[in-house]
Amino acid sequence: MKLLHTADWHLGKIVNFVHMTEDQQYILDRFIDIVKEEEPDVIIIAGDLYDRSIPPKQAVELLSRTLTTIIHELEIPVLAISGNHDSPDRLEFGSQIFRRQGLFLDTKLKEQRQPVTLHDQHGPVHFHLIPYVEPAEVAHIFDDSSIKTHQQAAEKLLEDINDRFDMKERHVWIGHAFLAGGMESESEERLSMIGGSPYIDAHLFKDFAYVALGHLHQPQRVTADHIRYSGSILKYSFSEVNHQKSVTIVEMDEQGQTSFEKIPLHPVRDFEIVEGFFEDLMDGNAAEDTNNYLHIRLLDDGQLIDPMGKLRKIYPNILHLERKRSSNKQQLDELNKAKERQQLSHQDLFASFYEDIKGDSIPEHRKALITSAVEYLREKERGQ
Amino acid sequence: MKLLHTADWHLGKIVNFVHMTEDQQYILDRFIDIVKEEEPDVIIIAGDLYDRSIPPKQAVELLSRTLTTIIHELEIPVLAISGNHDSPDRLEFGSQIFRRQGLFLDTKLKEQRQPVTLHDQHGPVHFHLIPYVEPAEVAHIFDDSSIKTHQQAAEKLLEDINDRFDMKERHVWIGHAFLAGGMESESEERLSMIGGSPYIDAHLFKDFAYVALGHLHQPQRVTADHIRYSGSILKYSFSEVNHQKSVTIVEMDEQGQTSFEKIPLHPVRDFEIVEGFFEDLMDGNAAEDTNNYLHIRLLDDGQLIDPMGKLRKIYPNILHLERKRSSNKQQLDELNKAKERQQLSHQDLFASFYEDIKGDSIPEHRKALITSAVEYLREKERGQ
Incomplete structure (x- = not known):
């Protein structure tokens, strides 16, 4: 079975007052190209479809259009969960009706917690869709007030899956969480830390054939090859400037053994940090692409008149302009x-x-x- | 063919700071009871599903649950349009996917404007779903800048239907508009009057077998028996206090002749205007039901200490308390x-x-x- 794993679309994201809608539209068009070429058996979106609970209407339109293309034109089932940025109530609209068309969108932990089971020639693969939930919700569902951390919540959910299913069959966990060993960047919001650490021990997931994660924006494995963050579809912060964004293709064999390929996602405008003196920057060669989203660090000491206005004529998408202070002061500052x-x-x-x-x-x-x-x-x- | 016609649900409505969610939930449960008993072939919802473009999440849940019940459990197709209160972009989410499950939800006027065609033993019935649109949008679609009023927009749309279809077959218009002859109440917002009157001449619709309208909250026919507002599902203002809310059942024969029945909707709490002296009201018999939503007019002249607080202990759902002024002053006031x-x-x-x-x-x-x-x-x- 061939899985395509993505996450953290953050549709409707605004970075330094700039709407990312156009960039997101472009990258989702590329995403559709990849889907057409790869022809996966199933697409996994591991949370944070939107950037906030009430996304701008352009984001609603874009998500609707993208999902409709996958479901209707390409006829590939989609397994999606909500992340900490999504509104479970709003994103859930129509989800029961969507299921019959192959769009499985879980935003709340159901009492039943039935996995979505798909088949290949070797038999069933069980996909457990675990949306982002607070530990208190898990405590409530299991009527177990001792559950206070994300770790305890995950333990309980896994224990329950172990009890109810034959773990010798192939199981996939789809989650939006912070697994120990993952690397953070700035644009992920901290998960709730009520009651302690937001981390979940990755070792818990050893019995799964694959663990498809969302939340961390950099594509990465966590302690084992079969436990992965696909990463976001775009850079959403200058702390992500060195990421290579991608989607993850997972090939799963009869035994549940997996192999991986990362297909790179090339944005219409990249994020770039540029450092230099004002006069040098004004020649237009300082950035890889003058249309990139730029964080500019000016090294000049003296006064400059309207540097932002002048630089924007050459680099229209400056998101951040920083004046470098004298190094003594800088040290002190830090x-x-x-x-x-x-x-x-x-x-x-x-x-x-x-x-x-x-x-x-x-x-x-x-x-x-x-x-x-x-x-x-x-x-x-x-x-x- | 048996049609059930409703409109103006206004889910998420707030009247004088009170959320109507519980009342709406109750009345939609009754609505489902009626659907089960009447077993219509199709359900029409003629706009204003929500009360505002970003409804509270409880309203989103309620609409989702209600539509899911109709589509999945009762397996009755639904034809719905957006009204002037709905956000076309937000309400449209997933609508292409819904169509394949029998939920036809049109929030924008499509270039094609293909009707939804359902069949009974006598042949096809064509349902034209015309969401609330501004005249300018119709002008744009037809590339005709002379369209400036709702009347002209309707004329153009009807001319186009006449050109493309055999009007000897049975056609149903589903619209959210203000037809001349209809009676307004306070809780309908005025439609756009850019360029003149918001009214559309009902006479235009003579060739239709049935015209299912939303916008006016009182159930009513407009100039002819086959042109009808179903009215809202609840009273949403004290100006609607004398309405009998209902859904309209339409039986359509082979020739497109129609007969009608209004099935009353009884709310969990009614709207009621109560007038009297404070002391008399305090005995608890002034309202039909102490739990009703009340507009109380106090006839007392002198000072009263916290009348609202005291009355609320007996009538918990007072929405409005009015002090009657002396009649001279009142006249002057007016x-x-x-x-x-x-x-x-x-x-x-x-x-x-x-x-x-x-x-x-x-x-x-x-x-x-x-x-x-x-x-x-x-x-x-x-x-x-």
Whole structure:
């Protein structure tokens, strides 16, 4: 059986005020090309289909169109779960009706927890769709208040699968979780840590033929070859600048032995970090592609007039402009960052935020406005 | 062929800060009972499935569950369109996949505009699903900039149907619009009046076997027996207090002749207007049912201490408490209302709003807070 494993689409994602819709549309068109070429028997989407519980309507349209193409035109079953970014209630709309067309979209842990079973010439493969759930929900379903961590929740779910199924048959776990050993990047939100660690021990999954994971954005295996994150379809943060995004093709044999191939996903615009002096950057050769999403670090010390405006004429998709500070100050900054922040006044904290986002220091009249607003609120707080 | 016609579900509706979810859930359970008893060949939902473009998740769940029951358990095809309250983009999610299961949900006017054709022993019946669209969209589709009103848009759509189809066969128009002759209530939002009247002349539809309309909340025929609003499933405003809500059963014969029956929908809590003196109301017999949603008009002149709090102990679902003013003042009020409002200060306007909503005058400390907030904003506006 041939599986195509993807995850973390984050449709509707906004990075530094820029909507990624066009990039997502482009990459999902490429995704469909890959599906046509690879002709997998089943497609797995391991959570975070949307970036937030109420996605923009363009994201709703894009997901609807993509799923419809896979189900109707390509006639390949889809097994999808919700991630920590999705709204289980909203994403669930119509899911019972979808099932009859081969779209299995589980957003809540069902009482029954029946796997979706598909067959190849060697027999059945059981796919366990485990959407992202808080430990408390698992505690509730099993009526076991001792379940307080993601680890305990996973243990319980696995114990239950072991009890009810013949693990000598081929089983696939589809989950959206943080398995110990995985590497984080900035654009994944921390999972709930109520009651302790968000991690799940990967060793728990040794009896599965394959474990298809979502949540971490970098494609990677976790402690064993058959436990994998497919990674996201696009870079969603500059911390992901060195990732090679891909989808994972899994070939599973009669015994449940698996082999893998990663098919790269090439975006219409890449993420790139560029460092240099303003004058050098203005010649237009500093980036791999002037249309890339750029994080620019300016090395200049002195004053520059509207560097963002001028650079944007050459590099239209700058997401972040950073002024490099003198190295002494930089060291100090790094050492004292956390400490400093705690001591900053509201005004200074906002000014620093403003500079971070706009790449320019906050103008005096805006600073005054913030000061007056903060003072007003403080007065109110003191009950006038 | 037996049609069941409903419309204006407005799932997620909030009336005076009260979520109608529980009432809607109850009435849709009754609706399912009616469907089971009547066993129609098809169910028509003529728009405004939701009350707003981003409905609360409980409404999404309720719609999903109800449609799933009809499609999967009862196996009756559903023909639904979006109304002016629905978001065409959001409601469209998965609609291509739903079609193959007998759920036809049109939220946008398609280029093709193919009707859904169902058959009985006498031959085909063509259902034209016309979601609520602005005249400009129709102008765009037909590349005809002379279309500026809902009337012109309907004329164009009908002309097109006449050109492409044999009108001697049986045709049904499913629309969400304001047909001339219909009676408005307060809870319908006015349709777009860009370019003039929102009305469409009912006479246009004479060649249809049946015209299934949504938008007006009172069940009614419009100028002819075969042109009907089913009305909403619940009362959504005190202006609808005298409506008898129902679904419409349509029996259509070989010739396209129709006969009708209205099946009443009885809510778990009715809307009721109650008028009387505070002391009399406190005996608990003033309302048909103490659990009804009440608009109470108090006839007392003098001061009352927390009448809302006291009345709510007996009538828990008061939505509106009105103090009747002396008749001289009342007349004056009515005459000068519009004029008065324009002259009111922000503070007085807010105080009047507060009293309207809470049924009590605004306490001094809250009034002072509003005053200080308004002054602060004004200062800001003057540029400090």
